[in-house]
Amino acid sequence: MADAGTLRSATALEDADRRKAWGFVAPALLWTLAFFVVPFAFMAAMSLWKREGRDLVRIWNFDNYVRFFSENALFQGLVNSLEITVIVTVISVLLAYPLAWIIAERVPKRLQRLALILAILPFWTSYVVRSYSWLLVLSKNGVINQMFMSIGLISEPLELASTRTATVIGFVHFFVMLLTLTIYSNLIQLSPNYRRAAADLGANAFQTFWHVVLPLTLPGIMTGAFLTFVLCIGDYVTPQILGGNNELVLPQIIMLQLGRRADFPMAAALSIVLMLAVTFAYVACARWLKIERA
Amino acid sequence: MMQSVRDGARLRRFFSSTAAIAIAALSTAAAPAPAFAQEELNALVWCDHTDPVLLEPFEKANDVKVNVKVYEGTGAGLSILDQSQPGDWDVLVIDGVDVHRAIDLDLLAEMPADGLPTADIFPEVRMEANNTKDGKIYAVTEKFGYNTISYDKTKVDPKDMQDLSIIWSDKYKGRIALYDYYLPMIGLVGLGLGKKTAELSEADMPAIKEKLAAMRAVSKQVSDVVSSQTALATGEVDILVGGGEWITAVLSADKPSLDWTIPEQGAVRWAQSIGVMKDSTKQDLALKFVQYILSPEGQARLATSSCYWAMPANARADEHLTDQQKAALRFDQQAEYLKKTQLYPIPSAELDQQFQDAWTEMLQQ
Secondary structure, eight states: OHHHHHHHHHHHHHHHHHHHHHHHHHHHHHHHIIIIIHHHHHHHHHTTSEEETTEEEOSOOOHHHHHHHHOHHHHHHHHHHHHHHHHHHHHHHHHHHHHHHIIIIISOHHHHHHHHHHHTGGGGSOHHHHHHHHHHHHSTTSHHHHHHHHTTSOSSOOOOTTSHHHHHHHHHHHHHHHHHHHHHHHHTTSOHHHHHHHHHTTOOHHHHIIIIIHHHHHHHHHHHHHHHHHHHHTOOHHHHHHSTTSSOOHHHHHHHHHHTTOOHHHHHHHHHHHHHHHHHHHHHHHHHHHHHHO | OHHHHHHHHHHHHHHHHHHHHHHHHHHHHHSOOOTTOOEEEEEEEOGGGGOHHHHHHHHHHHTEEEEEEEOOSHHHHHHHHHTSOTTSOSEEEEEGGGHHHHHHTTOBOOBOGGGSOGGGBOGGGTOHHHHEETTEEOOEEEEEEEEEEEEETTTSOGGGGGSGGGGGOSTTTTSEEEESOHHHHHHHHHHHTTOOGGGOOGGGHHHHHHHHHHHHHHEEEEEOHHHHHHHHHHTSOSEEEEEOHHHHTTTTTTOTTEEEEOOTTOEEEEEEEEEEBTTOSOHHHHHHHHHHHHSHHHHHHHHTOSSOOOEESBGGGGGGSOHHHHHHHTGGGHHHHHHHEEEOOOOOHHHHHHHHHHHHHHHHO
């Protein structure tokens, strides 16, 4: 009898906990449902419609997807997006890791906050203004070309603006800051005992970094890398301003569908493709992280 | 125990203050509008209509607040209207070649012919075929300009700019920017091929694609207005195909070496129109705003508004422009320019898609 009573009160407590948990989760859940799931479902349905002339044909078909995979100019947009995103992510990680490490390990504790503020200072300016500023810096008469020419490194200005290189530079400038933050937050949580233990076992500095520090900071790297991937592959502004339209990335092609012809079904199909690319990246990162943690 | 009491007190304070704020907000919302509330007019416009110098005289004269929302591209504008409630918008500014898209969607109201200064509009830009239907006026041209060739006269030979074939010639390879809007650009290619913009058809697509590819091969970049201006101003490029007074006039004070011309083969003319929304609940006020914009004073202010300069459609606007402004707009040469230019192509929806696809292919080449 007493056992049954204890069981009932335990179940009642569990129910109360469950209700409380739902209470906490419900606002975020409703928000996501209203502003992500429902619009996404509508967008997915719209991607199966078709614009014919000025009319919207509301009969489900895969014509937009067939067009995307069969027309090279459209498919190339995805290829360009993936290439640029991978390049940007790799370069950003390679630059951000040493910076985060120096701030976490070499800068005195009292100055670390200041160092971080300095590192993220460019975040304080508008994204668009920063992109146009890079356009001026990279132009024929810009700072870089003038400096190289004045020291005799080059005789003719380099073609930097309106190229993929310019797009990558603009992106990397932005994402190094983001990655520095995620990696730094991981590095400062790392107990010095790990390195001491490695040293006790005879590991040199490189071995300690490679076998101990790097694997333990992978979650920070992967979180930052995934955020970089998501933000980079969906960005329209930087390639539009710095790339000079010399190659189109997927978001630019999406905008092209909307500007004059208002071809929302085609734009929706391209957006679904973009989301699938992000989903694949997430699955890849999540699985990989899980293995590392195990 | 004491902690939970304190927490409870905090919660009560939070809820009571939140409730007070909510009640205050509801009371404010439910209260009748104060006597000094201004009337408002909502206009869906291009960026040149956002200049306070343009809007303030109308707002003061009519004790009204003009709310403007800027859009780019007719497709984007029509989408905004599609997502709005009837009556949300009172005035629409739209690409002159797309007025019939809005008329066909039953968006625009008929305007009284005797209330509009159509007689003062340059005859070539009245565009009755575009702005009217079945003899009824739905929009009026308010501003126009040219998609032609802008260049730095200290860097290129101005004589070369008189021949449209320069846009696909090797002579200035890597020093050319192309304006990123396929309609006028394909119109220019058509002119270069000796075709009238109004007569471009599917049969012309192979030749157009070939010339687009040739243009792309000799160009440095394809860019929007700001990037094109930046490229010309910084010397990144020396020629902008598709540019015109609307690109160089704003820069004329700082960069007097920038010039523009209309080649022998001609150039493309763009025009923007203004109309009253059919579902507007303020038809009279909206018409008054259209009349103000089309008046000589409104036209002078619109022509020189901060976003971009271009020719006023009303020929009497010169009464309100300074000599310097008229010189930058080349007001006195309009008779010659209007003769040499043709309106944007107005493709059918199917041809429009072919134009866009050809442009996308060119960009990815």
